[in-house]
Amino acid sequence: DAMVIQNPRYQVTQFGKPVTLSCSQTLNHNVMYWYQQKSSQAPKLLFHYYDKDFNNEADTPDNFQSRRPNTSFCFLDIRSPGLGDAAMYLCATSRDMETQYFGPGTRLLVL
Amino acid sequence: AQSVTQLDSHVSVSEGTPVLLRCNYSSSYSPSLFWYVQHPNKGLQLLLKYTSAATLVKGINGFEAEFKKSETSFHLTKPSAHMSDAAEYFCVVSVRNNDMRFGAGTRLTVKP
Numbered sequence: 281d282a283m284v285i286q287n288p289r290y291q292v293t294q295f296g297k298p299v300t301l302s303c304s305q306t307l308n309h310n311v312m313y314w315y316q317q318k319s320s321q322a323p324k325l326l327f328h329y330y331d332k333d334f335n336n337e338a339d340t341p342d343n344f345q346s347r348r349p350n351t352s353f354c355f356l357d358i359r360s361p362g363l364g365d366a367a368m369y370l371c372a373t374s375r376d377m378e379t380q381y382f383g384p385g386t387r388l389l390v391l
Numbered sequence: 392a393q394s395v396t397q398l399d400s401h402v403s404v405s406e407g408t409p410v411l412l413r414c415n416y417s418s419s420y421s422p423s424l425f426w427y428v429q430h431p432n433k434g435l436q437l438l439l440k441y442t443s444a445a446t447l448v449k450g451i452n453g454f455e456a457e458f459k460k461s462e463t464s465f466h467l468t469k470p471s472a473h474m475s476d477a478a479e480y481f482c483v484v485s486v487r488n489n490d491m492r493f494g495a496g497t498r499l500t501v502k503p
Binding site: 286323368370380 | 425427432433434435436437440481491493494495496
């Protein structure tokens with residue numbers, strides 16, 4: 281089945297230690313998104329790639345970066361995680377800004 | 392600019408009784424509207440979407456929603472709740488899909 285895959289499902293990192301979260305998709309969608317979702321809150325868009333074009337949300341901290349080496353993969357890099365970055369990170373994809381399809385998420389714990 | 396308000400943060404129903412989750416939206420343009428469901432520690436699953444076709448939209452798992460422009464509402468309903476429906480539900484409005492606005496979510500509890 282075509283899908284959005286996120287690895288790992290759970291990630292533990294140390295305060296200040298760089299961490300990378302991975303997203304891949306078999307839908308062949310040209311747009312990929314990263315969301316941060318804290319407990320009991322709605323998802324918050326961090327940034328998205330439209331094809332190779334990177335679009336950062338105005339209030340996304342510089343600590344968060346992203347890479348998209350090809351159509352299928354997109355990475356979220358957190359350069360120096362703080363305790364406040366502990367959250368669920370959701371990847372989504374869409375074709376030309378239409379309906380978004382979400383992966384299962386990666387829960388990040390910062391010790 | 393668009394926004395969405397989910398009128399109830401928590402809804403509790405008994406199994407087998409109807410479900411109503413309320414959503415009002417605000418949009419300067421013709422919106423697309425979505426309902427997503429999120430089970431604990433899972434991603435968001437698309438339940439249904441409205442994109443200016445039929446105003447009554449049927450989704451998965453027996454859910455449906457009706458777009459009422461005059462009331463700026465897009466309420467989610469299901470005739471008979473099942474235990475597996477217990478989850479968080481998000482109403483989403485979008486004019487361009489990179490500008491999706493999420494509601495705060497409604498937690499649905501289903502009692503046996």
